[in-house]
Amino acid sequence: MAVETIIECGAWDEAHLAELADKAFHAVLAHFDLDSDEIEAAVMGCDDARIAELNTEFRGKPTPTNVLSWPSEERGAEEDGEEPFLPEFDPEAPFGLELGDIAIAYETCQREAEAQNKSFDAHVLHLLVHGTMHLLGFDHVREKDAHLMESIETEILGKMGIADPYSEDDGK
Numbered sequence: 001m002a003v004e005t006i007i008e009c010g011a012w013d014e015a016h017l018a019e020l021a022d023k024a025f026h027a028v029l030a031h032f033d034l035d036s037d038e039i040e041a042a043v044m045g046c047d048d049a050r051i052a053e054l055n056t057e058f059r060g061k062p063t064p065t066n067v068l069s070w071p072s073e074e075r076g077a078e079e080d081g082e083e084p085f086l087p088e089f090d091p092e093a094p095f096g097l098e099l100g101d102i103a104i105a106y107e108t109c110q111r112e113a114e115a116q117n118k119s120f121d122a123h124v125l126h127l128l129v130h131g132t133m134h135l136l137g138f139d140h141v142r143e144k145d146a147h148l149m150e151s152i153e154t155e156i157l158g159k160m161g162i163a164d165p166y167s168e169d170d171g172k
């Protein structure tokens with residue numbers, strides 16, 4: 001199973017979104033000892049216009065953003081700073097476990113990577129790790145939840161050879 005990639009913006013083909021999404025998804029699932037053969041998600045590579053439509057529709061914010069996530073079910077922790085309820089695969093289920101969907105905007109990712117002096121691939125991998133963690137129930141609205149999510153993201157990205165994206169001096 002794993003990641004189904006849908007390309008709505010041709011620039012994502014050249015950026016190898018499918019490979020980046022697969023790499024990020026597997027890194028996150030491996031971190032939590034989840035079987036990637038039984039779990040799937042969808043990633044849509046779109047442009048700023050499309051993600052602005054989605055951001056307006058689902059968040060009431062009529063502007064482009066870098067990444068949006070839609071978990072298939074609520075898994076968030078009740079207490080600020082606790083880990084969410086990770087999904088459990090049911091071997092009796094006829095299909096694999098669907099985590100949810102992610103949309104990512106090419107132009108915003110490109111602008112942010114340039115502005116932050118990061119490689120495009122490293123920035124996209126970070127955003128895909130971030131989005132996958134949202135699918136698992138992590139969030140950054142509450143302070144302790146944000147700290148937990150950022151520290152786990154940093155650990156996963158470090159294993160991928162990517163500098164801490166939350167550091168002031170992360171470089172490339």
